[in-house]
Amino acid sequence: MPKKIVANFNVEYWQVLSPDGNVDKKLMPELSPDEIKELYELMLLARTFDDKAFHLQRQGRIGTYLPVKGQEASQVGTAYALDKNDWILPSGRDIAACITRKLPIHMILLYRGGDARGAQIPEGLNIFPFTIPSSTHITHCTGVAWASKLLKQKAVVMGYFGDGASSRGDFHEGLNFAGVYKVPVVFVCENNGYAISLPREKQTAAETIAQRAFSYGFEGIQVDGNDVFAAYAAAKYAVEKARKGKGPTLIECVTYRMGDHSTADDATRYRSQEEVAQWAKRDPIETLEKYMRKNKLLDEKSKKTLFENIKAKVEEAVTVYEKIPPPQPEDMFKYTYAQMPEKLKEQMEELNFPG
């Protein structure tokens, strides 16, 4: 026979929680009421922090900041599926994932405040510093997972990046290696609709980003990224699969960046208010809230208390951040090498000359 089908794949789309707050019981992942409350708390903390960080930037108290608003479910839901020793490699917007993995929130302010100590991840937390060039950490995800496999650490790696990153070579190279060496990694592509100003449909001619996974020999799943249960369910599935040695997964979270790309951006130049308003109706936190109210996991009183606590937590982080004395100029020399070469010592001394 001259022609035959030699490969076939289907891309699934997962949604557990509908925008009106009802769940598909068959798809609902196993989560206790306390765990659901924790998911909600983490998302609310990320949102509250985000709002604060935006204002701090406007007041000149931190530098350029990339808002996470709208993507809390994608990040919290996926990161929540990890165990203590697992890794995450975030990109610049993944603060909700970092908060879920217990990065002290004042450190995010410190980093965004132009202080390198904010990227000095505390011992015991397997979190890479935020990656700035969009995609360059995708290959690192593969490498960390590869080491975990070779060293029999059982740790799973979760890498976060956006729809824009999927256009860069690093994405191809990282996913291809991951497939070839069957490493325990979960790639989370947060498709938030835009890479700065470029809409997703101009980023790739493919219907989904998830389908790319199949060309590397592993599974890709598209999920409703504003549905924290779907994000969690897909991540849980992928993490368990990875831990059993069954290789990588690509999860595409379809979500929406509610804010500007960064505090230096003005999204009104390239997208309509109507589009933003449409997505606002699908807010991930409000969607979960509807579910929780229906299931008596949240009421007005408990919401108020929770919100007050979270606000206090964020304010406390701001205080901690602002009480940290400025870094010393020597700080930029100290970590260039394990042992400082003579020429760097000489250069460092130049800073101390009088006059």
Added chain:
Amino acid sequence: MAILNIVQAINLALKQEMKKDKTIILLGEDIGKNGGVFRVTDGLQKLYGEERVVDTPLSEIGIVGSAIGMAVNGLRPVAEIEFSGFLYSPFDQIISHAGRLRTRSRGRFSCPLVIRVPYGGGIRGLELHCESPEAILAHTPGIKVVVPSGPYDAKGLLISAIRDPDPVIFLEPLRTYRVVKEEVPEKEYTVPLGKANIVKEGTELTVISWGAMLKYTQEALSKTNYKAEIIDLRTISPVDTETIVNSVKKTGRCVIVHEAPRTCGLAAELIAQINEKALLNLEAPVERVTGFDVPYPLYKLEGYYLPDEKRILRAVEKVMKF
């Protein structure tokens, strides 16, 4: 004559050249609808359409690699790399291909493209947004590297770069993008590549700088009474050795200021050329004031990293009192 800043002058150069030469095509991230993250290409997509001002997917290798192919096959692409640190990923394309195509094909193919990159620090920018990679580029055979320091030169140099038969990396000083303003003629003119500019004549010492650092060097020198000859390099590669050597022969003393790291920075090459051609005219060892040999720091420390008035004047005193 209109008073423009560097952003506006570059925009004007692109606008005028694109009108004149239909083979010019702009490629980059966010350069069309958004007008560029620094608004350098603002309004150009409206004027020339989506086919000539292209919002590409997020891929610097895609941008530069495609630009190479376009350039070989009859277009004049002007690519924009959004931030300086994102220039590292297409280095393979620049070094292995753009810089070599003429050599490899013995002149059969050439690569007349321009890659525009905002560069340098001092703007409270993010990590990898404040790089000064000019020395790495200058070390690469086959490409030209141009750095304007003001709007007049920005327009004239960019037009020359676009018309040049070889690949040109055009580094735009981010820190002074909107700070330096001057009269820029509406009419067409060019500033030649490969020619340094004597900004101010002097007899007692030669001070060489380029890009944003030129402004801060000039300000520092205004605090001294020494008669300094100030040279704006303008083209980093190929460098204008003649102007530098003639000046140093006249003054006998030289200070070079750049914000890139010191080791193998461009100052090292300039000093080598001065040593080769004017060693016996020197009254003092040449001093260099540079960034340090560390990754560009996060912004709370960038004031210590960047050459400042104190460090520039200290070097000036050192060569004058040697």
